[in-house]
Amino acid sequence: MQMTQITDELTLVRAAQADVQAFGALYDHYVQRIYRFCYYRTNNKADAEDLTAQIFLAVLEGLPHYRQEGHFAGWVFSIARNKINDHHRRVVPIPLDEADLLPLNADLEINAEISQRKERLLNLIQMLTDDEREIIHLRYVAELTFAEIAQAMKKNEDAVKKMLYRLVARLKEKLEADYE
Amino acid sequence: MNEHPSPEFEKEIRESFDASHANPEFVRELRASLLERTKMKNRNRSFIRLTWTVGFAALLIIVFVASPRVVTALKQLFGYVPGIGYVEQGNFLRLLSAPVSVEKNGVTLIIEKGAADSQQTVLLQRIEGYTFQEDAPLCDTPAQLVLLDGTVLNLISFEATHEGDKGGPASGSYYSRNVFEALPAQTLEATLQIPCIMYNDNYPDWQVELQFEYADEEQIVPVIELPTIEFELPSDTPPTDLTTTPPSSTEIALEGFTIVLESEASLPDGYIITGSYQWTDPRFAPSSTQPSNVQITDANGIQVNFKPIDPMTRNDEPSMKRLPFAFEIIGKDYTVPFTISVKSIVVRITDTATFQFDAGANPQVGQAWNVNVNIPINEYDINIQTIELISGETPTQLGFRFTVDAQPAIAYLSILDLNPIFTGNGYGGGGGGGGGGAEVVDTFTTSWVLDNYSPAGVKTFAVSNIGIFIYGTWQVSWQPKQ
Numbered sequence: 001m002q003m004t005q006i007t008d009e010l011t012l013v014r015a016a017q018a019d020v021q022a023f024g025a026l027y028d029h030y031v032q033r034i035y036r037f038c039y040y041r042t043n044n045k046a047d048a049e050d051l052t053a054q055i056f057l058a059v060l061e062g063l064p065h066y067r068q069e070g071h072f073a074g075w076v077f078s079i080a081r082n083k084i085n086d087h088h089r090r091v092v093p094i095p096l097d098e099a100d101l102l103p104l105n106a107d108l109e110i111n112a113e114i115s116q117r118k119e120r121l122l123n124l125i126q127m128l129t130d131d132e133r134e135i136i137h138l139r140y141v142a143e144l145t146f147a148e149i150a151q152a153m154k155k156n157e158d159a160v161k162k163m164l165y166r167l168v169a170r171l172k173e174k175l176e177a178d179y180e
Numbered sequence: 181m182n183e184h185p186s187p188e189f190e191k192e193i194r195e196s197f198d199a200s201h202a203n204p205e206f207v208r209e210l211r212a213s214l215l216e217r218t219k220m221k222n223r224n225r226s227f228i229r230l231t232w233t234v235g236f237a238a239l240l241i242i243v244f245v246a247s248p249r250v251v252t253a254l255k256q257l258f259g260y261v262p263g264i265g266y267v268e269q270g271n272f273l274r275l276l277s278a279p280v281s282v283e284k285n286g287v288t289l290i291i292e293k294g295a296a297d298s299q300q301t302v303l304l305q306r307i308e309g310y311t312f313q314e315d316a317p318l319c320d321t322p323a324q325l326v327l328l329d330g331t332v333l334n335l336i337s338f339e340a341t342h343e344g345d346k347g348g349p350a351s352g353s354y355y356s357r358n359v360f361e362a363l364p365a366q367t368l369e370a371t372l373q374i375p376c377i378m379y380n381d382n383y384p385d386w387q388v389e390l391q392f393e394y395a396d397e398e399q400i401v402p403v404i405e406l407p408t409i410e411f412e413l414p415s416d417t418p419p420t421d422l423t424t425t426p427p428s429s430t431e432i433a434l435e436g437f438t439i440v441l442e443s444e445a446s447l448p449d450g451y452i453i454t455g456s457y458q459w460t461d462p463r464f465a466p467s468s469t470q471p472s473n474v475q476i477t478d479a480n481g482i483q484v485n486f487k488p489i490d491p492m493t494r495n496d497e498p499s500m501k502r503l504p505f506a507f508e509i510i511g512k513d514y515t516v517p518f519t520i521s522v523k524s525i526v527v528r529i530t531d532t533a534t535f536q537f538d539a540g541a542n543p544q545v546g547q548a549w550n551v552n553v554n555i556p557i558n559e560y561d562i563n564i565q566t567i568e569l570i571s572g573e574t575p576t577q578l579g580f581r582f583t584v585d586a587q588p589a590i591a592y593l594s595i596l597d598l599n600p601i602f603t604g605n606g607y608g609g610g611g612g613g614g615g616g617g618a619e620v621v622d623t624f625t626t627s628w629v630l631d632n633y634s635p636a637g638v639k640t641f642a643v644s645n646i647g648i649f650i651y652g653t654w655q656v657s658w659q660p661k662q
Contacts, residue, residue, distance in 0.1 A: 024215055031210070035202035049206050056214055062337055078334070082361075118196045125196070140193045154332055168185040168193070 013072050016063055023060055030073075031056070034080055037142045041084045041134070051087055055080045073144055074151025080142075081134070081152055117175070124171050132167055139164055212528065212594065212645040213468065259400035260445040260452055261295055263304055263357075265490055266506075267400065268297040272365045274392035275399055276303075282388050289377060291388055295395075296363035301325060301333060303372065303390075307354040310378055319376035319384065325360045326371045333361040333370070354378065368392045403445045403452075404661055434469070434525055436460030436501075439656040441520075446662035447508075453658060454491055454506040457522070466503050468528035472591070472649065475521045476507065478514035485510045517659040525650045526591040531557045532644040534598065537567060543635050545571045545578070555643055561587045562643060564595070565623070572629035579629030582641075589622050591647035598642050601634040 016022045034055055039048035058079045125136055138149045146164075150157040259269045267273055276294030283289075286309050293304040325333040336359045363370060374386040441455040457471055476484040491506035509518070533555045539547075548568040555562040566583040582595050 024211060027211055027214060031207050032201055035207075036197070040197060045203075049202070049210075052202065052206075053210050053213075056210065060214055118192070121192065121196045125193075136193070137197075140190070141197045165185060168189065171193070172185070172189050 013063075023063065026059075026063075027056060030059075030076060033142050034076070037077070037080060037137055038084060040137050040141050042087065047087065051080075051083050054083050058083065071148050071151045073142075074148040077138060077142055077144060077148065077152040078154070121171065121175055124174050128167070132163075135160065135164055136167060215592075258403050258443075260403055260447070261293075261400055262447055263293050264295045264302050266403075267295050267395075268299060269395075269400060270297075271394070273297050273395040273400075274363065274368060275395045277391045277393045280388050280390060282386060284386070285383070287377070287383060289374070289386055289388065291372065291390065294390060294392065296367075296392055298365070299362055300336065301360040301363045301370075303358045303360070305356045305358055307377055310354060310383070312378075313380060313382065316379075317381035319379055319381035321375040323358065323372060323374040325363070325390075326373055327364070327367060328369060331364075333363065335360055363392070401445045401447060403443045403454075405443050406441045406455075406658075434459055434461050434464060434527060434650050437522075437525065437654055439520060439522065439654055441656060441658055444658070444660055446660060450511055451509040451660055452489070452506060453509065453518075453520070454504070455520075455656075456505065457503045459501045461501065463530070464501070464527045466501065468647075469501075469503065470526050471503075471522045471524070472526045473523040474505075475523065476509065477519050477521070479517055480515050482514065484514055484518060517657045519655050519657050521653055521655040523651065523653055525652075526647045527650060528645060528647045529558060531646060532642055533557050533562075534640055534642050535564070536638055536640050538638045539567075539569065539635050541636055543569045545569050557643065557646060558648075559588075560590060560646070560648065562590075562593070562646075563587075564643075569635050570627060570629060576632050577629040578633045578635050579627060580635065581625055581627035583623065583625050585623045587622060589649065591649060592645070593626065593643060593647070594645035595626055595641050595643050596628070597633075598640045600630060601637075602630070602632045603634050 013026065016026050031052065035048055035052045038051040038055070039045060042048055042051065055076075059076055062075075062079065125133060128136065135149065135153070138144050138152060144152065146157050146161050149155075149164075150160045153160065258266045259273075261267050261275070274296045276291065279290055279292045281288055281290040288308045290306045290308070291303050292306055293302075295302045322335040324335060327333070368391065370390045370392075372386075372388040372390055374388075376382075376384045377386055437457065437459040439455060440458055441453060443452075443454045445452040457469075459469065476486050478484055486507045486509045489506045489508045491504040507520075535553050535555060537549070537551060537553075539549075546569065548566050551564055551567050553564040555564065563585045564582055565585055568581045568583075569578065570581050571578055580595075580597075584593065584595075586593075
């Protein structure tokens with residue numbers, strides 16, 4: 001058995017399909033992105049860990065049957081979305097005003113103005129609809145391409161692009177308005 | 181017209197999300213658990229492998245997919261549909277009205293059975309008249325279900341079997357069990373779209389119209405809930421099967437291990453029995469515990485032919501010391517009661533140890549060192565016999581292969597570089613795993629490579645993630661009610 005660090009994702013997917021022991025390399029590549037996505041979708045570390053475990057289990061079980069060329073990330077995050085949606089169905093949503101706002105990095109606190117601006121930006125993102133937040137998270141937390149987001153969300157790539165551009169423009173407009 | 185966001189503002193958004201990373205301990209534990217599970221999956225595959233016989237050959241290739249149903253409530257009512265598996269009973273359970281077939285170019289695609297509940301949509305498919313083509317152009321786009329409103333339901337998993345003619349696998353009947361995402365409640369129509377069959381681009385564009393109807397009670401085999409009966413023998417009880425002698429015993433035991441039977445269903449040609457392994461030992465979570473030798477015998481001591489199937493439930497609560505199981509007993513020509521026995525369990529212990537190794541200033545790929553490092557961990561003598569510098573798929577991927585001998589035999593372990601050094605833009609990450617796996621063997625190798633890894637100099641390796649066998653006989657007796 002040999003573990004390989006990711007260099008070519010498709011090669012690694014195929015390697016993992018041929019030998020499930022190679023799954024570790026795929027796991028290494030995705031674990032932080034999946035965890036962070038789950039964390040920002042749930043605002044809860046324990047839930048994020050639980051969901052991360054469930055998602056990787058599902059990926060492991062589905063991997064032998066993954067046959068689509070390219071956009072492996074889209075497939076992985078479509079599983080993540082399903083698991084998170086299942087989770088939200090089971091969990092009573094936290095009202096926005098009670099939700100834990102995500103902590104800021106210590107280094108950001110050095111500069112109060114930057115810190116406040118980021119906090120405001122996070123607040124603005126929190127105030128988006130769930131669908132809108134999700135696309136922001138897929139793009140800027142999970143770092144998916146538009147094609148991968150489209151696959152994960154089962155939407156048209158152009159529609160995803162337009163939706164994201166609109167959202168980002170809106171966020172920027174609101175943020176700038178606060179600082180004018 | 182929407183303008184592309186400025187890179188500066190996108191950077192600002194990204195930086196607002198930079199606060200959280202997964203706990204390294206969690207990442208390491210989950211990784212080990214998943215890799216352990218891959219070994220168990222391999223074990224399951226070999227466990228249910230059926231025979232290939234030439235002549236009147238029935239070639240049966242099983243791709244076993246252990247895909248436990250995720251359901252939140254254990255007490256939901258389940259039924260069993262032969263061929264389909266467990267289904268959620270209730271108002272929304274729908275079954276395919278009748279088999280549907282489509283014929284093109286001498287090949288017939290038949291959807292023989294189908295079931296849709298709130299969790300998934302299952303279709304049993306058969307292909308007749310297809311002849312295997314070795315050099316056929318590959319097409320690997322998955323099938324999907326499309327609803328009238330355009331909603332697409334993706335394929336989640338499938339199992340495939342083939343019954344060949346005399347000529348072997350070239351022709352015959354090809355079966356598959358396809359699991360798609362759940363059909364929305366009250367939806368009775370869907371179109372199965374298959375971009376190509378048998379991964380062969382010469383047979384493209386298949387489309388099957390599916391009509392479901394609400395299930396009648398008589399179409400479903402009832403699942404009988406069993407009273408809670410637990411039977412436990414201490415793990416030091418001598419095995420009843422004298423032909424398998426444990427290589428050795430250890431001081432480690434799994435406290436309070438029991439087999440709990442939960443439900444049964446009587447099929448025309450067999451039985452389904454479900455239950456769970458439970459234990460009280462606080463040291464071992466479900467992710468680090470797995471029975472590795474399970475047998476079923478009848479009242480005359482005859483080995484019963486059975487296979488593990490998808491259990492109704494999965495343990496979603498890590499704090500519960502519980503692992504669900506489900507077995508299908510094939511055939512009814514047995515003298516009951518049955519006895520279900522577990523003869524060994526693999527548990528992952530938390531003990532770790534480190535050792536140092538100096539690869540020198542300029543180690544070369546292929547260079548091997550006879551290190552003979554003894555590492556006593558718990559009751560185990562782990563001996564690192566050799567270390568070899570290896571490369572991966574690219575020259576920048578480097579790592580080590582370790583040959584390990586363990587007495588008594590262990591199931592697996594990991595050996596990781598505690599402080600990997602990288603050159604250039606390399607990034608860290610794990611590797612490792614390996615071990616005896618399904619076989620009880622004393623000597624095995626484990627290896628890893630990392631991008632831009634620097635193998636030179638003194639390394640500190642951590643030996644961890646050790647899976648050990650616990651031997652004994654735990655058993656429970658079961659008298660089917662039907």
